[in-house]
Amino acid sequence: xxxxxxxxxxxxxxxxxxxxxxxxxxxxxxxxxxxxxxxxxxxxxxxxxxxxxxxxxxxxxxxxxxxxxxxxxxxxxxxxxxxxxxxxxxxxxxxxxxxxxxxxxxxxxxxxxxxxxxxxxxxxxxxxxxxxxxxxxxxxxxxxxxxxxxxxxxxxxxxxxxxxxxxxxxxxxxxxxxxxxxxxxxxxxxxxxxxxxxxxxxxxxxxxxxxxxxxxxxxxxxxxxxxxxxxxxxxxxxxxxxxxxxxxxxxxxxxxxxxxxxxxxxxxxxxxxxxxxxxxxxxxxxxxxxxxxxxxxxxxxxxxxxxxxxxxxxxxxxxxxxxxxxxxxxxxxxxxxxxxx
Numbered sequence: 001x002x003x004x005x006x007x008x009x010x011x012x013x014x015x016x017x018x019x020x021x022x023x024x025x026x027x028x029x030x031x032x033x034x035x036x037x038x039x040x041x042x043x044x045x046x047x048x049x050x051x052x053x054x055x056x057x058x059x060x061x062x063x064x065x066x067x068x069x070x071x072x073x074x075x076x077x078x079x080x081x082x083x084x085x086x087x088x089x090x091x092x093x094x095x096x097x098x099x100x101x102x103x104x105x106x107x108x109x110x111x112x113x114x115x116x117x118x119x120x121x122x123x124x125x126x127x128x129x130x131x132x133x134x135x136x137x138x139x140x141x142x143x144x145x146x147x148x149x150x151x152x153x154x155x156x157x158x159x160x161x162x163x164x165x166x167x168x169x170x171x172x173x174x175x176x177x178x179x180x181x182x183x184x185x186x187x188x189x190x191x192x193x194x195x196x197x198x199x200x201x202x203x204x205x206x207x208x209x210x211x212x213x214x215x216x217x218x219x220x221x222x223x224x225x226x227x228x229x230x231x232x233x234x235x236x237x238x239x240x241x242x243x244x245x246x247x248x249x250x251x252x253x254x255x256x257x258x259x260x261x262x263x264x265x266x267x268x269x270x271x272x273x274x275x276x277x278x279x280x281x282x283x284x285x286x287x288x289x290x291x292x293x294x295x296x297x298x299x300x301x302x303x304x305x306x307x308x309x310x311x312x313x314x315x316x317x318x319x320x321x322x323x324x325x326x327x328x329x330x331x332x333x334x335x336x337x338x339x340x341x
Contacts, residue, residue, distance in 0.1 A: 011115055015122035016229075026123050031062050032069045039067050040097045047101050060103050064116045067094055072126050086134045087114060087184065118183055122229060128184040129191065137185040141175035141192075142167035148198045150320065152312065153177060154209040155219050155300070162209075162305045170316065177223060186226040194231075205236045205319055206248035207312060212288065213297025214272055214281040220248055236319075242286045249315055252300045254288055256311055261303060262288070265296040 018026050027033075035050075042050070051066065053059040071090070074081045082093035091110045098104050121128060140157055142164060144150065150172040154163060163174035175189060194200055206224055210216035224235055224247040235247040254262050265288050272278050278294035287293040300308075 008115065008118075011119055012122060012225075015119045018123035019229075020124065023125060026125060027069070030065055030120070030123070032065050034073070035066065035070055039063075039070055040094060044101050047097075056102075058101055058103055060098070060107070060109055060112050061116060063098075063103070064094070064109075064113055065120065068113075068116060068120060069125070072130065075131060084132045084134075086136055087117065087128075089133075090117075090131075121183060121187075128187050133184060135185055135188040137176075137178060137182060138188065140178065141189055142173065143192060143196050143198075144173040145171045147172040147320065148193065148196070149173075149202050150205045150207070150316065151175065152207045152209070153220075153223055155211060155216060156209075159209055159300075159305070162309060166309065166312065170313075172316075177219070183226050183229075186223065187230050190227065190230040190232060200231045201234065203234045203236055204232050207315065208248045208250050209252055209300055209308060210250060211297060211299045212250070212252055212254065212285070213268060213299075214277040216250075216252075216297075216300075217281045217284065218277070220250065224248055240285075241290075242292075243284050246284075249319070251308055251311055251315065252298070252303055253285070254290070254298065257298075257303060262298070264302045265298055267295060268297050 018029060021029075039047075039050075047058055047063070048056070051058040051063040053062075068090075071081055071093075083089060088110065091113050094113070095104070095109075098109055103109060117128070120126065140160055140163075144167060147170060150170075152163060152166055152172060152174045154160075154174075154176045157176045157178045160176050163176055166172060167174045173193070177185070190200070204227070206227075208220045208223070210220045227235065237245045237247055238249050240246065268278055273294050281287070282292040282294045288296045288298055303311075
């Protein structure tokens, strides 16, 4: 999902407004019905009749929602209607029918598939794991022990070496989300925490390594929102000069940079500056100059990994109190990944 998309933000808000309603009421609001006949085998005329937005075209969102729900019903009944892998596997399962009815000529239908799954999962109709989808990001997270409720997450997988090092040295939980955090991966991540015996009702403390720009802010916000949606309701809030209730401590911010690093800015795309996202971000954070400028952002790369690690150790000690260093048995099986620059 594109973190700059206003549509996705509205879709998530709508999904959350449905959560908690009776499932039948949610289905009715989403235009989803129970079909005895396999939707994907309906002739074109019947598809137009059931899901048409005109005499020649189907409403792709409505069609996809209904196929998703019918597939979920099949799986609940013990059937396996398609070769389940990742989310794209479902797209290939429905692609031939969409091609047949001419629904793939314009737009990105796979993106609609992704969005409709988000809508239906966030509204509470089912979970991704009910389908048995693969978690493509499973290898980019490490569950902590003593401080498992402290999470350091990074926007980019280029920080996996640092995250492994932090997990090993401080016994906290670390995760790289690879850009916009996948709701599917966060769902599996929280289940993994629960399966490890970690109390989800306790307070969690979130630290982030994200670009200091509107997209980074949205990525960090969506990550904590996704944790909340999956049962982690008690997240520590932090106050700052421009904000009062951030549910994470961002490490890559101008206040933590030297003067030369603060100069290494880049110009935000015009679309972002015009969308209102830059103005919201600047109002929340002060922007790169502390004067709420919407013109520029700063990427994480301006700070070395060693600098981020040192900063994190300081912030962690402030947050949990005392000496946060964890002594490890020399025979620990976890590797010391090394930091680099």
